[in-house]
Amino acid sequence: MNETIHVLNNHQSIRKYSSEPVSTEQLQAVIKAAQSAPTWGxxxxxxxxxVTDEAKKATISDTIGQxxxxxxxxxxxxxxxxxxxKQLLEAQGQSFVAGDNVDTLLIGSTDVGIALGFATAAAESMGLGIVPIGAIRxxxxxxxxxxxxxxxxxxxxGLVLGHPTDKPGLKPRIPVEAFYHQDRYNKDQASTIQAYEKTFADYMQQRSNEIPAKTWADTVARYYSRPNGIPQTAEALKKQGFTYK
Structure with missing residues (x-):
């Protein structure tokens, strides 16, 4: 196994950081890696x-609650x-109409996800810790x-970046047979997911000492058992000009 694969396979989300600064060189390397990621077309x-300004970081932190x-x-x-x-097209006398197409949101979100992965790998390869922040939505x-x-x-x-003071250990993932499907999608996953539920609960109990332990189903239900997800997202997108149909 080469070093790149080792870094990728040992990702951990970090939620405890020292006050040691991230150097300019490290931050530039992370940004360069993110910009090097492929994008659609x-x-x-x-x-x-x-954001490195302490007051602004504190406002973001308190707003999100992390x-x-x-x-x-x-x-x-x-x-x-x-x-x-939009600026590029208008400078050449063309109209920007992609805000009317929901596929535009898929394109932009996919590009963000790939770049976030590149940034994560770059940061962790330098010994930095990260944790993604989906709650900014x-x-x-x-x-x-x-x-x-x-x-x-x-x-x-969002992506938090710093020097870790504690590592929680690798969080177990779903079995590869539920993640990778050869030639066709395997819809028979009930027994595999039930086994993973126990693995996940055991990990969470060791990590938090909570009884009963939090299960993967608890995590999934928190986000997807509500009909509107994060309801304010749709309104905020429209205010930014995305009148998708």
Whole structure:
């Protein structure tokens, strides 16, 4: 196994950080890696807003309710970004109409996800810790205001970056036979998922000493048993110009 695969296979989300700063060289390396990620049609429809100002980090942290954002030295907001494309087209006398197409959101979100993965791998290869912050969408309008995001730019995910003081251990993933499907999708996953439920609960009990232990079903239900997901996302997207149909 080469070093790259070792880093990828040993990812851990970190929620405890020291006050040691992330060096300029380290931050630049993470941003360069994120920018090197492939994008749909080479449209490069994403941007990253870095926050190192302590007061602004504290506001973001308190708004979202995740203290590790202000404890770590760097917070990166990954945004889907079509403002740049709109400016480019209009400068050449063309119209930007992609905001009317829901596929535009898939394109931008996919590009963000790939770049986030590249940034994560780069950071962890240097011994830094990270934790993705999906909850910025729960407070998207506040994030848009704090980061001064223009139209057609929307915060998809955040990334905390710093030096870890504690590592929780590798969180077990679903068995590979439920993740990788050869030639056709395997719909018979009930027994595999039931076995994983026990594995996940055992891990969570060892990690938190909670009885009963939190299960994977608890995690999934928290996000997907509600009909509207994060209901404010749709309204915030429309305010940013995405009138998707």
């Amino acid at each position: 080479n449209g490069q429809q994403l941007s990253v807003v870095g 203290p590790w954002i202000k404890e770590a030295p760097v917070f990166l907001a990954f945004t889907l970004d079509f403002y740049r494309a 729960s407070h998207s309008e506040k994030m848009i205001e704090l980061l001064e995001l223009p139209e057609y730019v929307f915060p998809v995910a």
